[in-house]
Amino acid sequence: MGTDFIRQRIGGDLDAGNVEGGIVTRFPPEPNGYLHIGHAKSICLNFGVAEEFGGVCYLRFDDTNPANEDEEYVHAIQRDVRWLGFDWGDRLTYASDYFEQLYQFAEELVRDEKAFVDSQSAEEIRIARGTLTKPGQDSPYRSRSVEENLELLQGMRAGQYADGEQVLRARIDMASPNVNLRDPVLYRIRHIPHQRTGDTWCIYPTYDFTHCVCDALEGITHSLCTLEFEDHRPLYDWVLDNINVNFHPPQIEFSRLGLEYTVMSKRLLAQLVSDARVSGWDDPRMPTLAGMRRRGIRPAAIRDFCGRIGVTKSDNRVEMSLLEFCVRQDLEAVAPRGMAVLDPLLVTLTNYPEGQTEELGAAWHPQQPERGERQMPFGAALYIEREDFAEEPPPKYRRLTPGGMVRLRYGYIIHCDEVVKDTEGRVTELRCSYVAESRSGSDTSGLKPKGVIHWVAVHAAVQVEVRLYDRLFKVAAPEGQDLTDTLNDASLRSVQAQVEPAIIASDEPRFQFERVGYFFKDPVDSIAGSPVFNRIVTLRDGRAKGR
RNA sequence: UGGGGUGUCGCCAAGUGGUAAGGCACCGGGUUUUGAUCCCGGCAUUCGCAGGUUCGAAUCCUGCCACCCCAGCCA
Numbered sequence: 155m156g157t158d159f160i161r162q163r164i165g166g167d168l169d170a171g172n173v174e175g176g177i178v179t180r181f182p183p184e185p186n187g188y189l190h191i192g193h194a195k196s197i198c199l200n201f202g203v204a205e206e207f208g209g210v211c212y213l214r215f216d217d218t219n220p221a222n223e224d225e226e227y228v229h230a231i232q233r234d235v236r237w238l239g240f241d242w243g244d245r246l247t248y249a250s251d252y253f254e255q256l257y258q259f260a261e262e263l264v265r266d267e268k269a270f271v272d273s274q275s276a277e278e279i280r281i282a283r284g285t286l287t288k289p290g291q292d293s294p295y296r297s298r299s300v301e302e303n304l305e306l307l308q309g310m311r312a313g314q315y316a317d318g319e320q321v322l323r324a325r326i327d328m329a330s331p332n333v334n335l336r337d338p339v340l341y342r343i344r345h346i347p348h349q350r351t352g353d354t355w356c357i358y359p360t361y362d363f364t365h366c367v368c369d370a371l372e373g374i375t376h377s378l379c380t381l382e383f384e385d386h387r388p389l390y391d392w393v394l395d396n397i398n399v400n401f402h403p404p405q406i407e408f409s410r411l412g413l414e415y416t417v418m419s420k421r422l423l424a425q426l427v428s429d430a431r432v433s434g435w436d437d438p439r440m441p442t443l444a445g446m447r448r449r450g451i452r453p454a455a456i457r458d459f460c461g462r463i464g465v466t467k468s469d470n471r472v473e474m475s476l477l478e479f480c481v482r483q484d485l486e487a488v489a490p491r492g493m494a495v496l497d498p499l500l501v502t503l504t505n506y507p508e509g510q511t512e513e514l515g516a517a518w519h520p521q522q523p524e525r526g527e528r529q530m531p532f533g534a535a536l537y538i539e540r541e542d543f544a545e546e547p548p549p550k551y552r553r554l555t556p557g558g559m560v561r562l563r564y565g566y567i568i569h570c571d572e573v574v575k576d577t578e579g580r581v582t583e584l585r586c587s588y589v590a591e592s593r594s595g596s597d598t599s600g601l602k603p604k605g606v607i608h609w610v611a612v613h614a615a616v617q618v619e620v621r622l623y624d625r626l627f628k629v630a631a632p633e634g635q636d637l638t639d640t641l642n643d644a645s646l647r648s649v650q651a652q653v654e655p656a657i658i659a660s661d662e663p664r665f666q667f668e669r670v671g672y673f674f675k676d677p678v679d680s681i682a683g684s685p686v687f688n689r690i691v692t693l694r695d696g697r698a699k700g701r
Numbered sequence: 702u703g704g705g706g707u708g709u710c711g712c713c714a715a716g717u718g719g720u721a722a723g724g725c726a727c728c729g730g731g732u733u734u735u736g737a738u739c740c741c742g743g744c745a746u747u748c749g750c751a752g753g754u755u756c757g758a759a760u761c762c763u764g765c766c767a768c769c770c771c772a773g774c775c776a
Contacts, residue, residue: 157715184776219775276774286772287703321774331704333772342774361776385705385771409707409769420776462724464714466707469769473712476725486738493735521738552736561734594734606734668735693737 158465160199160406164207164376177209178375181235182249182365184216185227185349187420188435188442189234191456191477192411198460199408200378201240212372213242217250218364220348228349230435234443238453247372249364250350256359256367257311259397260322260341264303268396269340270296271306272323279321282328283336289329290336296325310343313356317343322357326392334389338362366390370401377403380410381467411463412471415625415642416441417632431641432626438676438688439626439645449623450664450674450690455484471631481691485664485672490518490525492660493563493608494653494667494687496620498537500612503568505587506534511613514594516564528656531614532565537652539669542607543584545573552605554584560605563668567592567601608668615652620673620687622647651687658683669693 157165167173179200183193204211213235217223235242263269272279272293284290298306310320322341330336340363345356366389369377377390384407394402411418418441426432426440435442438449446456459480463472493516513529542553542560554560559569572585592599624645632640657665664674671692679686 182776186776216776222775272774279774280772283772285703288772289703290772318774323774333704336772339774344774358774360774365776381706382770383776387705407706414712462713464724466714468707468714470713473725476713479725482737491735520733520735550736563734565734567734597734603734605736608735666735666737669737670735693735696736 158408159467160376160378160408160465161203161206163406164203167375168207173375175373175375177204177207178212178373179204179209179378180212180214180369180372180374182214182216182368183231184219184222185224185231186219186222187227187424188230188444190418190420190423190440190442191413191446191459192418192441193234194238194443194456195411195460195463195465196378196380197235197238197240198457199465201235201242202460203376203378209375210245211240211242212245212247212374214247214368214372215249216361216365217248217348217350218358218361220344220346220358223349225349230444234447237443237447238456247368248350249359249368250348252364252368252371253351253355253359255371256364257357259367259399260359260363261304261307262397263324263340264307264322265300266396267300267325269303269322269324270298271303271310272296272321272337273306273319274321276318276321279339283333284328286333290333292328293323293337296337307341310341310357311355313345315343317345319343324363324389324392326389332385332388334362334385335392338389362386362389363393366393366403366405367397367399369403369405370394370399373401374403377405379405379407381407382410383407407467408465409467409469412469412631413441413477414471414474414630415627415632416474417627419633422633422637425637426626429637431637436678438621439623441626448677448688450672450688451481452484452488455480458484474625478691482672482694485666485690487519487522489664489666489672490660490662491516491520491668492528492654492657492665493530493610494620494651494657494665494670494673495537495539495608495610495615496622496649496651496667496670497540498610498652499540499543499581500583501536501538501568501609502583502585503534503536503588504571504585505590508534510534511611514564528654528660530564530654530656531611533611533613535612536562536609537612537615538562538584538607538609540581543570543581545581553607554605559589559601559603560607561592561594561603562609563606564594565609566590566594567597567599567603608670610652610654612652614655616655616658617650618653618658618685618687619679620649620651620689621676622649622689653687658685664690666693 181200201211282291323337326335436444436448511533515527518525547555566588568586574583628642672690673687676686
């Protein structure tokens with residue numbers, strides 16, 4: 155793990171003896187959607203920092219707005235954090251755990267004349283707030299007496315008012331150049347049952363009032379959040395400076411993650427789900443942790459990625475190639491190899507005894523012979539990849555051509571004698587001859603074909619569905635554009651592939667289909683004996699290179 | 702046009718006055734029965750721009766410029 159500005163700051167605080175009790179951080183998601191890879195950055199930071207400095211990290215649900223939140227998300231978030239490999243131990247909390255204390259602090263602010271109940275409508279408040287360049291106007295209710303404010307606030311809590319009728323506001327400065335300080339709302343009335351507190355409350359504290367107080371109560375030593383909250387820091391500090399709480403965490407901001415060809419806003423992701431542009435939050439094309447998990451990406455790859463992107467304050471949009479690199483690197487040593495033909499072209503070996511078959515040994519992992527091998531059935535009828543044959547090969551083409559030869563990986567060298575086409579001119583079959591003495595491992599032919607291709611014997615091939623995923627969007631930065639014309643309609647392609655039987659018989663969840671990519675048995679749609687494979691990522695393609 | 706931020710290679714990102722780390726990508730080359738993996742090598746005389754201070758600046762000062770965020774009773 156590199157040392158970013160936050161870790162440097164924490165290390166410095168530790169060295170200076172500013173944090174006696176050890177580091178305490180928190181990951182504070184609102185349960186209103188699924189976690190995505192941008193959250194993973196924050197999770198890896200908060201939990202990672204706690205681990206590295208011998209501290210602890212809370213998982214705290216920021217459930218202050220029952221209108222947006224749902225229990226489903228609470229479960230999904232816990233699952234995702236755990237899947238990523240982090241453990242909050244007994245430090246699972248909810249902002250709602252502190253509702254009573256929050257309320258008491260609110261009364262305290264009222265008693266100290268630091269807050270007042272405003273009876274203006276939301277619209278009136280908005281207008282009086284001024285603009286970015288014009289100062290706001292004080293509310294006519296700004297100087298109500300402590301007694302009146304207290305009675306009003308208690309009345310709000312008791313349910314005497316309708317939604318929006320009253321609101322508790324901090325009394326700060328309506329002329330502040332920072333609009334967040336223009337008497338921000340601390341409590342609003344919402345006659346909505348809360349998923350955890352039921353109908354105990356009909357007033358709910360806002361983020362700005364809640365977050366800093368929860369941080370203080372939990373003794374968070376470093377409150378890490380994203381850049382858009384930088385303007386809120388004065389308010390964070392104001393609240394803690396004006397209530398009787400003896401702990402004041404520093405808020406430190408870092409930039410959120412941007413990733414090319416996808417979006418990271420929960421709003422847009424939720425829209426993709428509700429508009430059925432994807433199959434759900436766990437659609438393998440989604441940048442959600444649930445989606446990436448279903449795609450077949452392992453948590454180690456995501457953690458590696460989060461370590462490589464760093465933590466800074468600069469706006470960023472990371473290239474997809476970095477994520478892909480992390481995914482491939484993680485899978486390279488782990489995934490057993492197998493062969494699958496995605497777009498089959500029939501090859502008939504004219505000199506191979508009709509009806510004869512044999513078994514050819516093939517390593518599960520060429521760099522790890524200890525993993526053993528499987529037997530690949532071989533016969534006179536084979537499938538090869540359609541794109542591994544070219545009638546008019548481009549320069550440096552290393553596969554089959556009319557009159558050319560290639561090696562069938564772990565098998566024989568074949569020679570293309572005849573190209574059979576249908577009436578449309580489409581190639582339907584290649585009639586080839588095999589070199590009997592070229593069998594892999596006992597090759598005495600002396601031939602040196604320039605290429606090696608994968609294949610599957612027709613008589614033993616199993617047809618399965620393979621889902622080929624591509625980027626969700628056609629443009630690198632889709633935000634702010636119309637989904638309909640930026641969405642990549644080729645982001646999912648389903649094909650019927652021919653795979654070797656050993657893959658079907660294996661319990662391995664992930665394979666590298668040689669020369670094609672890494673694939674994962676879809677955990678939802680696979681049936682015993684009839685798996686559906688998701689393409690996790692393609693193999694790196696060095697085809698452009700010379701040599 | 703008010704406030705808050707950010708600008709170092711195509712993308713991330715070190716660097717905190719001593720003469721531009723690293724990763725990804727890309728480009729060579731080697732090994733290879735996966736055009737994969739692996740291995741070697743290349744890749745910013747320059748740090749948004751312009752001045753200034755200094756023996757010396759990406760790092761300090763001044764002035765510009767560009768981009769991002771903020772006017773929810775969302776977080």
